[in-house]
Amino acid sequence: MDLLIEGLKKAIEMLISGDPEIFEITWLTLKVSLTAVLVSTFIGIPAGVILGLISFPGRRFVLILINIGMGLPPVVAGLWITMLLWRSGPLGSFSLLYSPFAIIMAQILVSLPIIIGLTCSAFQQIDEKMLLQIKSLGATRLQTVGLLVREVKIAILAAVIAGFGRVIAEVGAAMMVGGNIRGETRILTTSIVMEVSKGNFDVALALSFLLMSLAFFITFLLTNLQQRN
Amino acid sequence: MKLKQIFSLSMIAMLIFMMTACSNSTDETASKQEQPKAAEEVKDLILATTTSTQDSGLLDVLIPMFEEESNTNVKTIAVGTGQALEMGTKGEADVLLVHAPASEQELVDSGDAVNRKRVMYNDFILVGPANDPAGIKGMEVGEAFQKLFNDGAVFISRGDDSGTHKKELDIWKSHEITPGDNAGYAETGQGMGNTLQVAAEKQGYVITDRATYLAQKENLDLEILVEGDEDLLNIYHVMQVNPEKHDKVYSEGAEEFVEFMINEETQKVIEEFGQEEYGEPLFFPYTE
Numbered sequence: 001m002d003l004l005i006e007g008l009k010k011a012i013e014m015l016i017s018g019d020p021e022i023f024e025i026t027w028l029t030l031k032v033s034l035t036a037v038l039v040s041t042f043i044g045i046p047a048g049v050i051l052g053l054i055s056f057p058g059r060r061f062v063l064i065l066i067n068i069g070m071g072l073p074p075v076v077a078g079l080w081i082t083m084l085l086w087r088s089g090p091l092g093s094f095s096l097l098y099s100p101f102a103i104i105m106a107q108i109l110v111s112l113p114i115i116i117g118l119t120c121s122a123f124q125q126i127d128e129k130m131l132l133q134i135k136s137l138g139a140t141r142l143q144t145v146g147l148l149v150r151e152v153k154i155a156i157l158a159a160v161i162a163g164f165g166r167v168i169a170e171v172g173a174a175m176m177v178g179g180n181i182r183g184e185t186r187i188l189t190t191s192i193v194m195e196v197s198k199g200n201f202d203v204a205l206a207l208s209f210l211l212m213s214l215a216f217f218i219t220f221l222l223t224n225l226q227q228r229n
Numbered sequence: 230m231k232l233k234q235i236f237s238l239s240m241i242a243m244l245i246f247m248m249t250a251c252s253n254s255t256d257e258t259a260s261k262q263e264q265p266k267a268a269e270e271v272k273d274l275i276l277a278t279t280t281s282t283q284d285s286g287l288l289d290v291l292i293p294m295f296e297e298e299s300n301t302n303v304k305t306i307a308v309g310t311g312q313a314l315e316m317g318t319k320g321e322a323d324v325l326l327v328h329a330p331a332s333e334q335e336l337v338d339s340g341d342a343v344n345r346k347r348v349m350y351n352d353f354i355l356v357g358p359a360n361d362p363a364g365i366k367g368m369e370v371g372e373a374f375q376k377l378f379n380d381g382a383v384f385i386s387r388g389d390d391s392g393t394h395k396k397e398l399d400i401w402k403s404h405e406i407t408p409g410d411n412a413g414y415a416e417t418g419q420g421m422g423n424t425l426q427v428a429a430e431k432q433g434y435v436i437t438d439r440a441t442y443l444a445q446k447e448n449l450d451l452e453i454l455v456e457g458d459e460d461l462l463n464i465y466h467v468m469q470v471n472p473e474k475h476d477k478v479y480s481e482g483a484e485e486f487v488e489f490m491i492n493e494e495t496q497k498v499i500e501e502f503g504q505e506e507y508g509e510p511l512f513f514p515y516t517e
Contacts, residue, residue, distance in 0.1 A: 098306065
């Protein structure tokens with residue numbers, strides 16, 4: 001209990017002192033997570049729409065892969081990307097390992113299946129009759145999709161929120177591919193791991209409050225967007 | 230409906246604005262950093278090292294010093310010595326700062342590492358609960374290990390192929406003991422800091438480097454029981470990954486770093502590091 005209060009005190013202290021390193025870490029966390037979610041959203045929603053509306057041979061198999069991907073352990077994603085980006089790996093010549101870019105890649109890998117999967121299931125639930133009705137009114141394909149997106153807006157935003165949750169919580173892959181380098185790839189989750197291993201539990205707790213506030217802020221905005229009529 | 234659209238659009242606009250704002254800010258900081266040496270390109274140097282140099286805070290002092298005097302951006306990857314050495318053999322790092330002399334020699338022999346220089350030392354210590362249930366306080370290290378094994382005492386091992394773990398295994402081996410036969414023996418597979426915390430929680434014995442112990446002492450209910458034995462010397466070496474064997478290695482930077490670690494000024498900083506906070510140095514200069 002004392003530790004909790006100490007952590008809270010430390011958090012306030014850190015914010016008031018305006019330690020530039022804390023802001024840098026928080027900023028990088030926000031930047032990396034939002035970029036990853038944005039990319040996943042722009043790829044994931046169209047992919048989910050196609051997968052949900054169009055049936056083609058092998059669709060079920062693709063769905064199985066997407067559904068496994070929804071539970072892809074971040075360390076597995078981290079390991080794969082590490083091997084891809086190693087100097088001796090296929091993308092080695094770009095020296096991308098231990099950069100924020102590598103963290104974004106890993107986060108896209110773990111959040112994309114969630115956004116595709118949840119979007120797809122929302123579209124699969126759409127009533128056949130409604131589809132027929134839209135068609136009979138002479139809507140073009142694009143108009144149809146537009147109407148349907150509006151219909152399942154809540155579910156699509158739920159997919160984005162879930163994707164964001166995955167990304168902001170992610171630590172295993174960020175540690176492996178980012179390396180927790182001070183001033184370059186240190187994000188809130190990896191700093192928490194490091195501070196715990198240093199035994200600085202108060203700092204770790206303070207950072208955890210910061211991380212949760214950040215998560216709260218973004219989720220608050222997204223939920224508002226989702227619940228607007 | 231309209232309101233909703235406007236709101237969504239403004240949200241997206243805000244996100245995009247934030248994204249561009251961040252990319253601008255990184256550009257600014259990057260150009261600020263590069264300005265003084267605008268003519269030359271700042272190159273990345275990957276330093277694979279052990280957790281003790283980072284967790285003790287030593288690198289936070291040394292790396293900025295080095296970056297200032299050389300045209301290099303150091304990417305410090307703090308992992309166990311085993312993994313750091315493996316990164317060396319694969320050519321994934323440029324320079325190594327590690328503490329497992331026997332394994333390091335293997336890298337030099339295989340031609341993966343060159344220009345290996347001794348940098349500093351501290352020592353390993355055997356710590357355990359203050360009431361010392363196995364009664365090993367003040368024993369020689371070999372004797373103490375034997376006693377811990379015979380008593381079936383709780384012993385927490387790193388189990389992660391780190392320099393400290395290698396040292397621990399060497400001691401067991403030299404006394405022909407298989408530590409796993411002791412039911413109280415547990416491996417954490419984690420760094421030194423976490424392992425010390427596990428040991429404190431389980432009231433177990435653990436071998437640690439002095440620097441990490443001193444840095445965490447106040448959180449731990451563990452006391453130094455065995456120290457000062459010659460077997461417990463913890464020697465750190467710095468070495469370059471061989472550019473002839475691994476063509477992507479940044480050898481100029483690595484060479485500069487090796488020189489930096491053994492020069493007099495750096496050695497003085499190493500000696501003074503931690504004296505104020507802990508009342509004793511965490512590392513001692515020890516060049517050849």
